[in-house]
C-alpha cells in the first residue's frame with residue numbers, strides 16, 4: 001500500500017476516499033470507531049510455527065479482533081486487498097462504463113483464469129469461471145449426454161448440487177442413480193475405494209463425489225477414486241467446495257474430469273464467483289446449458305462461459321484472493337488449517353459428554369470438525385456462542401451426526417481456538 005496518510009491517524013488517503021464513496025460519513029465513522037488502519041506488513045512466511053505471523057495474517061481481514069469466525073466451510077471473509085482490488089475495478093467501470101475502458105476488466109478475467117489454473121496446476125484452457133460450486137456441478141450434470149440405460153454413481157454425503165441435481169436430471173433424462181453410503185466415523189480411504197469399486201457396473205458413466213464433505217469433513221481418496229473410474233472408462237466429478245483454497249489441490253495429480261469450487265469459501269474471494277475445471281479430454285463431452293455472448297477467451301471457456309455480462313470486478317477480486325494465498329503458500333495454508341483443526345478436535349474430545357464426529361487422521365479429514373455438544377440444544381448453543389462469546393460457526397441439525405461445525409482457516413489464531421473451546425466447555429458445564 002502507498003504510504004500517504006491523511007489527517008486521521010491510521011487512516012490511509014486511499015481508504016478514506018474509498019470509504020466515503022462506499023457509504024459516506026456513516027461508513028467512515030464506523031471504520032474509525034473500529035480503529036481501521038493499514039494492516040501490519042506480513043513479512044516473511046516463517047519456516048517454523050510462528051503465531052506472530054498468523055496474527056499479522058488475521059489483521060489483513062476486516063473482522064474485528066473480538067469476532068472469531070470458525071465457519072470457513074460456509075462463507076469466508078475476503079481480505080482487505082481483495083476488497084480493495086474489487087472496489088478499484090468496480091469504481092473504474094462505474095466511472096467509465098465504455099467498452100474501451102472495460103477491456104481492462106476483461107483482461108482481469110483472463111488473468112484470473114491463469115491464476116486459478118496455476119493454483120490448481122492445470123491449464124487456463126481447462127478453466128470455466130462460474131458463479132459458485134452449485135453452478136459448476138450443474139453445468140456437468142446438465143451438460144453430459146446421459147440416457148436411459150446409463151448409470152451415475154454418487155456419494156450419499158454429497159451436497160444437493162451434486163446429489164439432488166443428479167436425481168432430478170435422472171428423472172428427466174431416464175438414466176439411473178446409484179448411491180454409495182457414507183460411514184461414520186470415516187473408515188479410511190481403502191474402505192471407500194472398495195465400496196466404489198463394488199458399486200461400479202458396466203453401465204456406470206459418471207462417478208460424482210465430494211472431496212471433503214461439508215457434514216463431518218470426511219476426506220475422500222480423490223486421486224484413487226479418479227484412477228479407478230478412469231480405468232473403467234467412467235467420468236469423474238469431484239466437488240471441491242471444501243478443498244479448493246484450503247488443501248493444496250493438485251489436479252494434475254488427481255486427474256479428475258471435472259472439479260468444482262467457490263471463491264467465497266476457502267479462497268476468501270468475493271461472493272458469487274467460482275470455478276469449474278474441465279479436463280481437456282472431457283471438453284467435447286459437455287454441452288453448454290447457457291448460451292449467450294461474452295464468452296471466455298480460451299479453451300473450454302469459449303463454449304461453457306458465454307453467460308452474457310459478468311461482474312468482472314468480482315472476478316478480479318477472485319484473482320487477487322488467489323495471489324494472496326499463493327504468496328503465503330498453499331501448502332503452508334493447508335498445514336495451518338490442519339493444525340488449528342487438530343487443536344479443536346483434541347480440545348473438544350476433552351470436554352465431558354462431547355462427541356466428535358470427525359476422524360482426526362490426516363488421510364480422513366482436513367479442516368472441518370463437527371461434534372455433538374453433549375445434551376445441549378444445538379440452536380441455542382449456536383446463538384450463545386455468537387451473541388455472548390463472539391464465535392461464528394454452523395449448526396448441523398438432524399439425527400445424522402447432528403451438532404455444531406467448526407471450520408477454521410488461515411486467518412484464525414490459536415487464541416481464537418482456545419476461546420472457542422473454553423466457550424463450549426463453559427456452556428456444557430453450565431447448561432443453556
Ligand SMILES: Cc1ncc(COP(=O)(O)O)c(C=O)c1O
Nearest residue numbers: 132133134159210214239241262
Ligand atoms: C460440498 C459442497 N458442495 C457444494 C456447495 C455449494 O456451494 P455454493 O453455495 O458456493 O454453490 C457446498 C456449500 O456448502 C458444499 O459444502
